[in-house]
Amino acid sequence: MQLKYEKLLKDIEANKVLQQNMEEGIKTVMPRIENELSPLIDQKNKLFRQRLLRLDELATELGVGKLNKDWFEPYMVEQTSILMQQNGYGDAELKAIFEKYSREPLLPSDDELADYAQKVKDEFGIEMNIKEMMEKGLETYLRENKDEFQQKISEKWEEQEAEDIRNYDPATKQKVSKQDRVLMQDAKTIYMRLVKKYHPDRELDEALKVRYTDIIQQVTTAYKSNDFLTLLKLQIEHLDEKEADATFLAEDMLKRYNKILQKQLNVIKEEVDFMKYSSMGLFDEFFDRNHQFSKSKFTRYKKKLKEEIADMEEDIQASYKRKKGWFKEWIREIKMYQQEVLIQETMLRFYSFEE
Secondary structure (H helix, E strand, O other): OOHHHHHHHHHHHHHHHHHHHHHHHHHHHHHHHHHHHHHHHHHHHHHHHHHHHHHHHHHHHHOOOOOOOHHHHHHHHHHHHHHHHOOOOOOHHHHHHHHHHHHHOOOOOOHHHHHHHHHHHOOOOOOOHHHHHHHHHHHHHHHHHHHHHHHHHHHHHHHHHHHHHHHHOOOOOEEEEEHHHHHHHHHHHHHHHHHHHHHHOOOHHHHHHHHHHHHHHHHHHHHHOOOOHHHHHHHHHHHHHHOOHHHHHHHHHHHHHHHHHHHHHHHHHHHHHHHHHHHHHHHHHHOOOOOOOOOHHHHHHHHHHHHHHHHHHHHHHHHHHHHHHHHHHHHHHHHHHHHHHHHHHHHHHHHHHOO
């Protein structure tokens, strides 16, 4: 129980650091995304859409070929679907391409968006319009409503800060949770019990007085540093037979606090996981393993975006200069891409079967 107690304390502190790093990182990265990346992402999406329309145009004009049809059509369905998930299902031209190659009406599922909306509501109290998200796409919807959402998130943080102030302990200069208050009260009980028993001023024997002084110093140090486990050990160590009940008391305390700390750890982990989930990929792209915002990752991502945009612009221009050669090259690219996807899916099914 002592080992578990110590491990839980370490895990809680480590996860608190991760949580704080990520909260500060998100506050840093959001304005930079809005100012530096959003225009580039919009430009890339427009070019991506333009290329899909051009592929469909040339497929109609030049023909895909019977052998390439099984590769080309699933690709067009997949890519138009991805783009509409990002930017909304109100794009009539993309919808027409999707239905043309899938040979079935577009029936987007809102299950994932509903799950996302519920998590946002639970965490921040923000009501999200799922129908509008479907029509405009999640990215567009969030961008258009960012001011309202940021205001509500700020209010949530302000409430949390106010709660932290209410739970602030001037003596330790730290935030004190309800669980911590329970620990502090029990620590005080142990402290008073040991001080009462071993106070050196009440002992006439000099040898015992020295021993009692040492014990009280240990007890006081543990109490002032909030080292609850050491207090428990000192309580058990300095018992006599008439006070054996303290052993059982210490065990009961540890059991209770382990449950409290485990619950506290679970809550912190859930909050960190939700921040990752609701970051819409920001965590994977812009944060390091310590959950801190990485300037170097951000710079690389921005540079890569610019390079991709330049390549796409050049590629689309080539589709007009040499349309037959361009289309043939893309058919070959699509075929290779689809074959790789097929291999990956086959391997995944194989390993799943093995398990």
